[in-house]
Amino acid sequence: MVSRLVRLVMAALLLSLCACNINPKAVPCDPIDGRNLAPDTGTLMGVNLEWGRETLAEYSEKLGERPAVAVTFADFPFNEEDPGLLASAAEQLRQNGGMLLLTLEPMDGLDAVTSERADELAALLARFNTNGVPVIIRFAHEMNGSWYPWGQQPAEYIAAYRRVADAVHAQAPGSAMMWAPNYAGGYPFAGGEFESLPGAPGFPALDTTGDGTLTAFDDPYAPYYPGDDAVDWVGMSLYHWGNTYPWSESEMPEEGKFIDQLTGTYNGKNGNDSMLPDFYTQYGVDHGKPVAIPETASLVQADIGELRSLNIKRAWWEQVFDPTVHKRFPHLKMVNWFEWNKMEPEVGAPVDWTVLENNTTHDEFTTALPDWYHYAPEPHTCGEPLT
Template sequence: MTWGPRKFGAVTTAAVLLGSCLAACVGPQPGATTPPVATCEPTPPSAPKEGILSGVNLDWEHETLEQYAANLGERPAVTVTFTDFPMSDKDMENVDAAFEQIRANGGTMLLTLEPKLGLAAVTPEVADDLSSRLARFNNAGVPVIVRFAHEMNGSWYAWGQQPTAYVAAYQRLATAIHAKAPGSAMMWAPNYGGGYPFSGGKYQAVAGTAEFAALDTNKDGEVTGTDDPYAPYYPGDEAVDWVGMSLYHWGNTYPWGANVIPEQGKFLQQLTGNYNGAGGNDLAVPDFYTEYGAARNKPVAIPETAALTTASGEGATPLAIKEAWWAQLFDPAIPRDYPALKMINWFEWDKNEVEVKATVDWTSTKDPTVRAAYTAALPEWFTFAAEPTACTPAGDGDS
């Protein structure tokens, strides 16, 4: 099985100084030669009535958002950034730099919080401090979706396989953000359940503990693939605004690393719990899309996706692999048959992956040939950010 790509990195590029505002702000005035100044009215990030938000997980150390948008030919509607949580002074500086770039670009920040010191570090004070910072972002015209402690059902993160502590921390953070940052929302995003419980990870639940008992959903005294990989971790409908799941093509046979074309239908099969390939198992996996999206009236996001290609020179070409994967993401039947799916974010990184002991090029715009094919394939129902307009905050949140 794979435990999913490790996604670290920080914003080190200089903050863009231009201001912006989103759809909630007053638009440009006729005949204006400079962007008008308007007041932003923060509203929670919502799913578009029609279409799907197109976003990016950007490698901030090597590419600015402006450069990526120029390569894509569109302004991404969602931009993902990662940070340790609680944030150090440097983390705060990096997140603020990401905010400035998104403010200049337009669109929504998807802020992924990684509590590497453990869930106990997410205190009420820490939650309140973050909500104040987000309120400032919201008042300046940038909506934020907070993806807290993603892949919490995995065994590889310090916050993993601790459902009781996780739910408490998530609810604590959601309460603070909903109360103080009206232009922000909360996303719950477990790892795809194929291969659960991902035995062997450093943070695997230990038999005899209360957390282990909570994960033993069928009460047979074990935590295995027959237990529900999602339900014990769900924080409740009031705390959750969006649901999400990262879905990658790592290959068709474990161990990963081969350059192979993804099986037909793999993306939607994983999303709905019907995939029985090498990335899954022979046991039933719950239908994530229906159970946590459509049935609960929650918009569904794919916060991260891409297809594995390495420089081994063996197997299928990077273009063929990536084209086959994004053809599944851009299936014209998706808006009709899966109307709750409202966000797809490409993982635009070229980085070493410990699972394959090699550098994986996940990108879609780095290589000119791949970029041309990708941009030509973007579906008309993808939604991008509008042209940014300068605005002044409606009110200041404490930073």
Template sequence: MRGIIRAQALVLVGASLVSCSAPQPSAAPVCVVATDLVPDAGILSGVSLDWERETLEQYATKLGRRPAVVVYSTAFPLIQDNARNLDAAFEQIKANGGTMLLTLEPHDGLESVTKEHAEKLGERLVGYNNGGVPVIVRFGQEMNGSWFRWGQKPAQYVDAFRTVAEAVHRLAPGSDMMWAPNYGGGYPFSDGQHGVQEGPPQSAALDTDGDGSVTAADDPYAPYYPGDDATDWVGMSLYHWGETYQSGTNVVPEDGKFIRQLTGSYAGTGGDELAVPDFYEEYGSARNKPVAIPETAALSIPSRGGDDELAIKQAWWRQLFDPAIPRDYPSVKMVNWFEWEKLEVELDVKADVDWTAVQGQAVRDAYVADLPSWFKGAQEPKPCTPPAS
């Protein structure tokens, strides 16, 4: 999400923090985790959970089903407290079933991402995999934005991503790597504190049309792509921010907005964004990569007037649930709802935004009623048994 660093400092289990060491690869019993994390049919339905508000079990009880994917975000490299909280998240996901989408945020700078730290991560993920939890690593999300320290540094970012990918692929075959920029409308997002610095070599790498400056005419994705060999999944943060980004208006999204933004064909009340490339085709279909929407939701600000919360959110999730998507865009394999209420300081007038789908009874009932059968939840977890020799 734009402009927000999410430090998930606590994982609550009941009323206490679980403290545990990383599950060890040699620990028995060992679960057999599939190395192909992409579903043959349908779309994995997941959640980006506010772990400080509720446990995964509490969320699943409200929803009435187990989410197939659960997002957990942490600073990287891992320090002791972050590692302990990550282990606690693993325990909750293990009990839930499904996949962990592990978002790694290099807040200390891309130069802090070393081979040693990447290998320690890979060793930890083996323990999670052997404990029955597949993991998809989303490293340095929204790197094409200007709101994170790792943003708009393409060469450094690609090197760091590839360092992590090499270790994960070599050490943890039950884990995948995801590359996930922000939707390119509004690029180069010049209002952020970590925007591109004019002059070579950084601006030269981002000046894809060669006109001497970085503008909306430049490709918001290509300079940051780490390569087909390092990337298993491609993803995009894609939200309905209201009438226009930063306006903070409670307004029902236009019909077809979601898929038009994903495919680079959007021109509407939010502006003419036809210069944005077709992300789905260029990075999903053409490269034979599964496409994820690791974060999505629709803006609703309770303190402001405008359209009704349910009308806004339902109009957005019905675009996500459109049966034309699995038929016409079969590479889309994951969609995760951003289940947070939080202050958005980047709006023209900062405000508390309710992005949630299951916290209020009326919205939750409508969301659950609209969930299609092909939007897959997690199967009930099975006891771990030693793998066949």
């Protein structure tokens, strides 16, 4: 959901931040176990921060807590400014506490994800880990979609994912790998630039029913799974975009929508998705992986009025915060809120995804935060500045 242009704007603020060492004597940090970042019980509370607009410390002050996870994006292989930009984000986490969820986007295609580039990534992550910052890599998310250069190419995707995972696991033990497909409502997402069609090299692997076509009855996840040894977390972004396509209306979410999408049982105004696999059970429980919602929020056009906006956002977070979620889904270990106000091409208008910008919404959201959410530990007092 974050454009290349926006990431460039982020850099200006991040790279101007103070690189003051909060521990001038550079006390070494304890080793981080990247395979053990999930809490035993409860859920990590995180944020997709609009880095170019506010710092992590400023967001934490508004929230009243320091989020356990902060999400950022980068092209991969890295562009020239990306390592410095990421180091600045990691430095904020070192000073504020918490872990980095780094979404890597191979915009030049999967062939560009070489072993050499994976080793460069691992070296950068190892530096972050050594200085107290855990990192989870969400590599080439939404790979089952047809809108990214890495989409609907199962064999190439799995090979690239495993190449990155091998380097990260071997060289950056304080880091972990997340596999995160797109929610499969609407699969196989016909009409996208990178749609797989009959005759394409990867098509037979995607045609899980063997009938020569891709439909909603083909498995939208399994052909892309890289293997339990390569995957540490599984994730799926779940937004309330509205109730019907095209996404141009600010609408109240249907009751139970969040749980229904997580479990593949949604059958409502946007269609019948009840033929989908139960993502939570199949990949969280059966594969024994912690489950993340890397991004969530509810669509509200910026000009609909304060009361209507509050009602829609509240209705969504009440579903996510429902005690039933905590009881039924103990493998759900991370939920990250998308705190952006941005133009959405699918809507053709600005969308206010935020929950902390409006005073009334802020107060209700922070009051509603459940007691089973976990926040960042105390800020690090070890390591050296990363910028």
